[in-house]
Amino acid sequence: MTDSTVIHIEDKRDVTFRVHRFNPQVDSKPYYDDYTIKLEKGITVLRALNYIKEHVDPTLTIRAFCQAGICGSCAMRINNMSKLACTTQVWDELEKTREPGVIKVDPLRNLPLIKDLVVEMDPLVDKMKHYTNWVDSKMPEEQWGNKEFLVSEEEFQRYDKATDCILCASCVSECTILRAHKEYVSPAVLLKSYRMNVDTRDGSHELRLAELVKDHGVWDCTHCYRCQETCVKHIPIMDAIHGIREDAIERRGVKDTSGARHAEAFMDDIGKKGKLVEATLPIRTNGVGWTLKNLLPMAVKMVIKRRTPPPPLLVKASKGIEKFREEFREMIGHVAKDHEKKSGE
Numbered sequence: 641m642t643d644s645t646v647i648h649i650e651d652k653r654d655v656t657f658r659v660h661r662f663n664p665q666v667d668s669k670p671y672y673d674d675y676t677i678k679l680e681k682g683i684t685v686l687r688a689l690n691y692i693k694e695h696v697d698p699t700l701t702i703r704a705f706c707q708a709g710i711c712g713s714c715a716m717r718i719n720n721m722s723k724l725a726c727t728t729q730v731w732d733e734l735e736k737t738r739e740p741g742v743i744k745v746d747p748l749r750n751l752p753l754i755k756d757l758v759v760e761m762d763p764l765v766d767k768m769k770h771y772t773n774w775v776d777s778k779m780p781e782e783q784w785g786n787k788e789f790l791v792s793e794e795e796f797q798r799y800d801k802a803t804d805c806i807l808c809a810s811c812v813s814e815c816t817i818l819r820a821h822k823e824y825v826s827p828a829v830l831l832k833s834y835r836m837n838v839d840t841r842d843g844s845h846e847l848r849l850a851e852l853v854k855d856h857g858v859w860d861c862t863h864c865y866r867c868q869e870t871c872v873k874h875i876p877i878m879d880a881i882h883g884i885r886e887d888a889i890e891r892r893g894v895k896d897t898s899g900a901r902h903a904e905a906f907m908d909d910i911g912k913k914g915k916l917v918e919a920t921l922p923i924r925t926n927g928v929g930w931t932l933k934n935l936l937p938m939a940v941k942m943v944i945k946r947r948t949p950p951p952p953l954l955v956k957a958s959k960g961i962e963k964f965r966e967e968f969r970e971m972i973g974h975v976a977k978d979h980e981k982k983s984g985e
C-alpha cells in the first residue's frame with residue numbers, strides 16, 4: 641500500500657451521527673436516530689447535518705444561518721458539550737467519541753425544546769429585557785443624532801471582550817445552576833449586564849445592579865467556571881461575574897444581600913483558616929432567625945446521619961497557613977489597588 645493510498649483511506653470514512661429527535665406533534669418522548677454517511681476530512685458537523693437533511697432525512701430539524709461562527713444560531717450539544725456546529729470539525733469530534741465512529745448530537749440544555757435540535761430562545765431574551773441589557777443612553781434625547789457620544793480606547797477595553805458574545809447560549813446550556821433553577825439570571829445575561837454597566841454612556845447602572853443582586857441573580861452563581869470553559873468565543877465570563885459582585889459590594893455594601901454577606905464570610909474564613917467554618921456559615925450569611933426557620937430540619941437530619949460539619953472551635957487552620965495568609969494578603973492588596981485604579985479612572 642502506498643503512502644497516498646493510506647492518506648486517501650484515512651481522509652474519507654463512515655461516520656454515524658446519533659441525533660436527538662423529538663417532534664412534539666407526533667412523538668410522546670424523545671429518541672435517537674442513527675445516520676451513517678461517508679465523509680471527507682475537513683467537513684464540519686453542520687455541513688454533515690445539512691447533508692443528512694438534504695439527502696437522507698428531510699424531517700430532521702436544525703437551525704443555522706451564517707455558517708461562519710457569527711450568528712450563534714447553530715449551537716447544539718456535540719458529544720455532550722455545547723458548541724457551534726458550523727465551527728466544529730467532524731474529524732476532531734471523532735477523536736473524542738465514546739463509541740468509535742459515532743458522534744452524538746443533542747439540542748442545547750436549559751432552554752425549552754421546540755423540535756429535534758432546535759430550542760426556544762425566548763426565555764433568554766426575556767431575561768435580557770428583565771435585566772435592561774442594552775445601553776440606556778445618558779445623552780439627552782434632543783442631542784441624539786446631532787452629537788457623537790465618544791468612548792475612549794481605555795473605556796472600550798473594559799468591555800471589548802464581552803462584545804464578542806454572539807448569544808449562542810452554549811454557556812447557558814452548560815450552566816450548572818440553571819439545571820436546578822430555570823429562573824437563574826444565566827451566564828450570558830450576566831456577561832451582557834456587566835458589559836452595559838461598565839459602559840460610560842449608559843445611565844441604568846444602578847437599576848440593573850439592584851435587579852442583579854436580588855434572588856436568582858449574580859450571587860446564585862456557584863463559580864463552577866463551566867460557562868467560561870464552554871464559551872465558543874473564549875470570553876472570560878467569570879471576570880464579568882466577579883466584576884458585578886465587586887461592584888455590588890462597593891456600591892451597595894456587604895450587608896445588602898445574603899449573597900454579599902456569604903462572600904464576605906467566605907473570605908473571612910479563608911483568610912483566617914484557609915478553609916471554611918461551615919457550621920456558622922448560614923448564620924453569618926442569613927442571621928440566626930432565618931437559619932433556625934429554614935435549616936433546622938436539615939440540621940436535625942444531618943445530626944441523625946452523623947454528617948454535621950465540625951464545630952467552629954474544632955476547625956484547625958490548614959497546613960502551611962502562614963504562607964497562605966501572606967499570599968492571601970498580597971492578593972487582597974492587588975485587588976484593592978485595582979479598585980483604586982478603577983475608581984480613579
Ligand code: SF4
Pocket residue numbers: 814815816817818826827860861862863864865866867868
Ligand atoms: S460559573 Fe456560575 S454562571 Fe457559570 S456555569 Fe457555573 S454557576 Fe453558571
Ligand code: SF4
Pocket residue numbers: 804805806807808809810811812827828831870871872873874875877
Ligand atoms: S458568552 Fe460565549 S457561549 Fe455564552 S452566549 Fe456568548 S458567545 Fe455564546
Ligand code: FES
Pocket residue numbers: 704705706707708709710711712713714715724725726727
Ligand atoms: S450558523 Fe451562524 S454561528 Fe453557526
